[in-house]
Amino acid sequence: MTKSSEEKSLFQEFENLLIKATNTANEGITISAMDQPDRPLIFINDGFERLTGYSKEDVVGKNCRFLQGEETDQAPIEQLRRAIRSGEQTTVELLNYKKDGTPFWNRLSITPLKDQNGMTTHYVGVQSDITELRETQRKLKAANEELELFQKKINFELDEARRVQNFILPTTHPTTSKIQFASLFEPVDQIGGDFFDIIDLGDGRYGVLIADVTGHGVPAALLTFMTSFAFKNIAIQSTSTAHVVSVTNEKLYNKMPRGSFITMFYAIYDANDKTLNFTQAGHPEGFVLRPAIKEVISLKSESPLVGAFSSKSVNYSEAKIQLQVGDKFLLYTDAILELWNRDEVMLNREEFISFLVDNAHLPIAELLESVKQFGLQYSGKETFNDDFTMVGFEVLK
Numbered sequence: 001m002t003k004s005s006e007e008k009s010l011f012q013e014f015e016n017l018l019i020k021a022t023n024t025a026n027e028g029i030t031i032s033a034m035d036q037p038d039r040p041l042i043f044i045n046d047g048f049e050r051l052t053g054y055s056k057e058d059v060v061g062k063n064c065r066f067l068q069g070e071e072t073d074q075a076p077i078e079q080l081r082r083a084i085r086s087g088e089q090t091t092v093e094l095l096n097y098k099k100d101g102t103p104f105w106n107r108l109s110i111t112p113l114k115d116q117n118g119m120t121t122h123y124v125g126v127q128s129d130i131t132e133l134r135e136t137q138r139k140l141k142a143a144n145e146e147l148e149l150f151q152k153k154i155n156f157e158l159d160e161a162r163r164v165q166n167f168i169l170p171t172t173h174p175t176t177s178k179i180q181f182a183s184l185f186e187p188v189d190q191i192g193g194d195f196f197d198i199i200d201l202g203d204g205r206y207g208v209l210i211a212d213v214t215g216h217g218v219p220a221a222l223l224t225f226m227t228s229f230a231f232k233n234i235a236i237q238s239t240s241t242a243h244v245v246s247v248t249n250e251k252l253y254n255k256m257p258r259g260s261f262i263t264m265f266y267a268i269y270d271a272n273d274k275t276l277n278f279t280q281a282g283h284p285e286g287f288v289l290r291p292a293i294k295e296v297i298s299l300k301s302e303s304p305l306v307g308a309f310s311s312k313s314v315n316y317s318e319a320k321i322q323l324q325v326g327d328k329f330l331l332y333t334d335a336i337l338e339l340w341n342r343d344e345v346m347l348n349r350e351e352f353i354s355f356l357v358d359n360a361h362l363p364i365a366e367l368l369e370s371v372k373q374f375g376l377q378y379s380g381k382e383t384f385n386d387d388f389t390m391v392g393f394e395v396l397k
């Protein structure tokens with residue numbers, strides 16, 4: 001064999017390999033001649049035949065636009081036109097039709113082949129059937145839209161629930177020259193499990209309640225409604241804190257989901273003789289701050305939680321303390337006690353009390369605000385991890 005015939009046979013072998021590889025590809029591979037009238041196809045691979053159902057005899061010599069039909073969008077066609085006019089590569093997704101009329105989504109990429117002068121002589125097109133992919137994308141988009149709608153609906157309902165929950169919180173506090181009330185309420189979720197109440201019981205007596213229901217969100221909110229109504233019904237009729245808590249417990253016991261309970265601290269202050277009666281039911285101790293002697297008095301009656309045991313098996317006790325002008329009475333939920341600083345050290349009771357001693361002189365509203373700031377500073381955070389609620393009053397005269 002001469003050298004040139006040897007080269008020829010090598011070239012032939014390589015060309016055959018290329019054609020074989022091209023025909024094995026799943027995608028359609030096409031070549032259009034740019035220097036012929038109407039830029040016809042001069043080559044299609046087997047993949048194109050499989051994809052479209054058209055044979056080489058059907059299509060070679062024709063412009064590939066025959067794949068387009070009634071529903072084909074004009075925008076990708078315009079993009080192809082523009083790319084071809086300026087000799088650039090482009091990729092589009094467009095609706096095409098197979099020989100038997102079946103529509104399919106075609107991801108078409110066309111790339112120019114240029115001669116040594118930079119003139120585009122041919123274009124190579126690669127066609128992929130992305131019908132399934134488009135269908136999956138469409139379903140995903142529809143599912144996402146549905147999910148968004150659902151999320152909006154839930155958010156709306158949570159906002160509504162919060163609005164309703166706010167109904168059970170007092171919006172204004174009783175005002176009298178003898179006593180000044182203050183409160184702070186910050187749920188971590190849109191709706192939370194903390195609540196408080198201040199009730200004018202008449203004849204210079206006031207009921208002050210703080211309660212914390214297990215959990216957060218909607219289940220906790222529903223329990224707060226139940227608890228608040230059960231409590232208020234009896235609170236307006238009774239002068240004994242132990243009786244009020246006991247009846248509230250009896251009403252809630254059996255109606256609460258298993259594992260749920262409420263901690264509460266209920267006090268009745270009589271402004272006539274400045275006595276405070278209280279029942280502490282599984283809730284953190286209350287405090288009386290006596291700025292005159294820089295003292296903080298702990299209020300405990302150590303009764304069980306509410307809603308978990310039958311009133312027949314538990315006993316709610318009541319304790320009493322004599323208050324003085326200038327005293328501040330303070331109730332809070334456990335968010336302030338369950339604080340960790342950056343070194344993972346939990347705030348201890350002594351630190352909290354010493355803060356209260358140092359700030360006992362502040363007017364009641366400022367005092368509550370300063371406790372909040374103290375808690376946030378301690379944890380180094382901008383918000384609490386748990387619902388944060390405080391209620392209190394100051395004896396004015």
Ligand SMILES: Cc1cc2nc3c(=O)[nH]c(=O)nc-3n(C[C@H](O)[C@H](O)[C@H](O)COP(=O)(O)O)c2cc1C
Pocket residue numbers: 030031032063064065067068077080081084094096106108110123124125126127
């Ligand atoms: C190599 C190549 C492959 C092409 N393949 C397709 C195709 O598979 N489907 C299609 O709808 N258009 C295809 N086109 C685009 C059309 O041939 C044509 O360029 C387009 O419809 C815009 O030009 P027109 O205004 O002359 O129709 C291809 C174009 C080239 C250059």
